Amino acid sequence: MQSKKPKASSRLWAALAAAGIIAGAGTMAYQFSYAEVAPQVEMNHKVVPLFNNPPAAPMTNVAASAPNFAAVVKAYGPAVVHINVKGETKETVQQQIPKQFRNDPFFRFFQQFNGQQQEVPTEGLGSGFIISSNGLILTNAHVVKGASSVRVTLTDHRTYKAKVLGYDTKTDIAVIKIAATNLPTVRLGNPSNLEPGDWVLAIGSPYGFYNTVTAGIVSAKSRSLPDDSMVPFIQTDVAVNPGNSGGPLFNTKGEVVGINSQIFTQTGAFEGLSFAIPINVAERVAKQIIEHGKVQHARLGIAVQTVTQSLATSFGLQTPRGALVAQVEKDSPASKAGLQPGDIILSVNGQPVNDSADLPMMIGLSEPGSKVTLDVWRDHKQQTITAVLGNFSDNVMLASASPGAHGDHGGLGLVVRPLNANEEQQAGVSHGLLVEGVSGPAEQAGIQPGDILIAVDGKSVNNIDQVRNILKSAGKSVALLIQRGGNRIFVPVQIG
8 A cells, every 4th residue: 555645845846846745734723613504693582594595405315324335245355355466676785794703714705795785575465356257356556566476365265376467657557367267256336426425445455454344435536646646536534554555445336436546644554544546547547458468648748737826817817727838848749739838728628627637637548649629728718729649758747836925016026137048058948037036026936046937927038128018917916937947837926
C-alpha cells in the first residue's frame, strides 16, 4: 500500500516539486450552530422565523443500519488472493569484523566489501483478485514492479507461481497470471453509479493477514493526487493498510468498483483516508496489457495550473474553473492545434474541466491519435479548438499558483528591463523582460529578481511600454506569466 505523507510550503514554486498531499499540521477549532433547522424566536407569544427559507423536503429511503456484507464476502471472498513478491535492491552493506579476526590474513578480503553497494534480498506483500477463471489476476503495479518472483496464495491455501504479464506505473495497474483453471472470479461494476455516502467493502491481506474484511463509505469521487494525476481516485474511509494494495473494493451488490491503491498517512498506517482506482480505468489498462503487453496514454503537450479567483478575474472569467495553459511544448499536439499560454480549457468533448487536475485524467486516459474538442476561454470569450492527441510523454505538469497577497500599491512593484541577446539564448526565449527588483504586490505574490516576465494577462511583452499599456485597461488583478529556470507559471498579482 502506497502512503502519502503531507508536505507544505508557502513559497510560490513549491507546487512544481510537490510530491505529497498538502495538509496543515496545526489544530483548528470550529463552532457549529443553527444546523439544518432555522431557529425561531418567541415574541409576544408568536413564533417568528429568523430566516424565510422554504421547509426542506423530507428524506426518503434512509438506511436504518449498516448493510450486512456477509453474503458478499462468502460469494466473492474466494476470488481475492494474497500476493508474495521477492526481489533485490541495492543497499550499502557495512561488514562488521570482530576484533579477534582483524589480524586475520583474510581480513582484507572481507574489508573490500565494507561500505559497498550489494544486492540485498527484499520481500513484499500485496493483494489481488481473479478476473477470469483461467488465472488472470488484477493488482497494483507497485506490488509487482521489480519483483524477481511472484507467488499467489488462494483462500483454500493453494499456492502458485505467477507470471507478470505487464504493468502500467501511470495508473498503478498490473496483470499477473497463474497456471490454474476453474477458479472463482469477481463481478465488475460501474464506479460511475457510486455516490458519496454509499457503503463499500474491502478485502485484502493487510500486514499479511489473509482475507481481512473492512467496510466504510465513499468519501468523495474523482480525487486527484499530485503524483498520480492521471487517475480519478475514489476516496473512502475503509480501513486499508500495507498489504491491502491491489485488493478489490466492492459495492453493496458485490461488484468490484475499485482497486485499493493508496492511503494518506502521517504514521504509515490507516488514518481514515484511502484511495481506490476506479475499476473502469483498470479495465481499459488491463485490456491493453493482455492484448499488447504494454499501455499507451494520450498526450496534449502542455503544462497547466489551477485557475484561482484572482486569475479568473484577470482573464475575465466569472468563476474560477478550467485548466490554465502555462506552457505549450513546441511541435506538440497542443501547438499544432493552436493552443496558447493563457488559454483556459473549460471542457473536453463536452465534459467540464472543473479543476486543472481533471485535464490530465481526461487526456491521459484517451486513445492516442483520437480527436478531442476543447472549449477554450481566450481574450474574454469562449472558442472551440480541435486537437489530435499524441502518445504520452512526461510533459504534463500540474502547478498551483500562489494566490498572491492583497496590496494597496498603485503599480505592480516590478523593476524590469529588456533581455539582451545572450540572456534570451540562455533562457531559451524569444522575448520577455528580466525582473531586477520586486516590491509591494509583486513581491507578496512570490515573484523574485531573476525571473523573466513573458506576458501580462496573456499578452506577450518585450518592453516596459507594453506592460504599461496593458495595465491601463487591467482590473484589480493581473496575471503575469513568469519563467523561472525551465518552468513557466501564471502568477496573479493584486494591484487594486
